[in-house]
Amino acid sequence: MIYLDHAATTPMSDQAKKTWLEANDIFYANTSSLHEAGTHSAKLLMTCQYQLATLVDTKEDGIFFTSGGSEANILALESLFSANRKNGNHVITSDIEHPSVLSFFKRLEALGVEVSYVKAKQNGRVCVTSVIKALRSDTCLVSIQHVNSETGIIQPVAKIGEYLKERSTVFHCDCVQSFGKISVTLNNLHADAISISSHKIYGPKGVGAVCFAPNTLWNSIHPLTTHQRGFRPGTLDMPGIAAFINSALDLHSHLEENLTDSWEKRQHFLNALLPLKDRLSIICAPEEHQLPTIIGLSIEGVQGDYMLASLDRYHICISTGSACQSKKATPPAIMDSFFKTEVEQLRFFRVSLGISTTFEELEFTAKKIIQIAEN
Structure with missing residues (x-):
């Protein structure tokens, strides 16, 4: 074939498979358990957070693992909007985003939030000027993808992020297609949050992450959740996370x-x-x-x-x-x-x-x- x-x-790499199997044998305990085995798993989690934070240029307390890229997009946007909606009732995205992103904004529309959908130009790129023109005094969130999954066209997110940073407008970037293939850091994209995925970079399916820049405001949308400081409920898949980070480190070294x-x-x-x-x-x-x-x-x-x-x-x-x-x-x-x-x-x-x-x-x-x- x-x-x-x-x-x-992508298929899992041999090294990711090896890491996954070893972690299953050793780090199978719940990271929230207070016994010795749980402590070992928690230490592995901290190591993975630190390693990923180093790759994307943020602090380890800004790293949160999810079940994949789609959930990473949704949780990032929901938590950012919840924390920043006090700044206005208007948000911006493009019409070429991943379905998980467009789904979130369609739900906001149904709740009465005003959404501006910026169209891609004839060259397949979102126009920086169009995003700037769509901005309003009550814009509280902007989300633009880094690389389009159909065409591979890289969007001008660094320029968009730089402008939004000057206005203190929160900026999320879907980096699922770009992470591990080209340079992706919160700093070089001027983003407040990015979403990434394991199975796009030769890691296991069912694992992704949201990476927040330092001092980014987000709210937990899951009451009573203690896992990952309330960001996402559920026991973490440490073997999957370990294999994901192993793949990320390997790709970044080449x-x-x-x-x-x-x-x-x-x-x-x-x-x-x-x-x-x-x-x-x-x-x-x-x-x-x-x-x-x-x-x-x-x-x-x-x-x-x-x-x-x-x-x-x-x-x-x-x-x-x-x-x-x-x-x-x-x-x-x-x-x-x-x-x-x-x-x-x-x-x-x-x-x-x-x-x-x-x-x-x-x-x-x-x-x-x-x-x-x-x-």
Whole structure:
């Protein structure tokens, strides 16, 4: 099988599996238990918090673990809004956010909160000026994603965050697609909180985290919860957390190397698709605004669903966009930035690379894509 859907989820690395198994044997006790075994687990938790805090440039008391990226987004936004809603009844996001983020803002609308949805421009990027224009004196929260999951386009969150910091407006950033692939810190994004996920970076599923910048105000939304200082109820999955942090540390130690390798693989794949000539559209941004591991494509005369199903017969796994939106009948909102009609939008498909992806796999995949397009 050739797996080219790493933006949806990644396989666990061998080292993450090893860490997970060892932690299950040794650190199985509840971190809140007062006996010796519980104390050992609590110490491991503190170590993991410290290591992650070091990676994202914050303090360990600002690290909270969740069941994944979606819950991280929701809990971060709920806790931030609860603490800062006294500053106003207006919030801002974009129309290309992950469903977990859009779901939160739709719920706020139902409660009478005013929500501004900033649209992506024709280059697939949210306009900094549009966010600034949407700001009001009663804006209490802004959330903009770092990297779009369909296209891999990097959003100008650092510039947005820098402006919001000057106004003391709370800023959340969904970094699920970017963490472990490019530099992500609370400081370089000027964010008050970021959300990240384990299974996007070769760790186990069911683990994620919210990272708060120092002095960020948040409220517990779960009364009577004592776990993680009230941020999230439930016994922590320490084996999963340990494996997650192990993967994060490993990827960060090879960040530049992996990035260079990904650009080479991307270009090799696109070069192999050159026989399609004018029928092929590459949905992307200039290199400085593009994550190389996500390749958005469209071929005239071929629907994305047909390409996915056809490649699947050759045991090649791709997607037609975010797995969290795969059941939707309509294309993702970001497709409006690149295509005028729904027919054009439905031609979109996504190839997403991983560290284990080989040049030979990409050559074979390109050959099959051309074969399918020409039949």
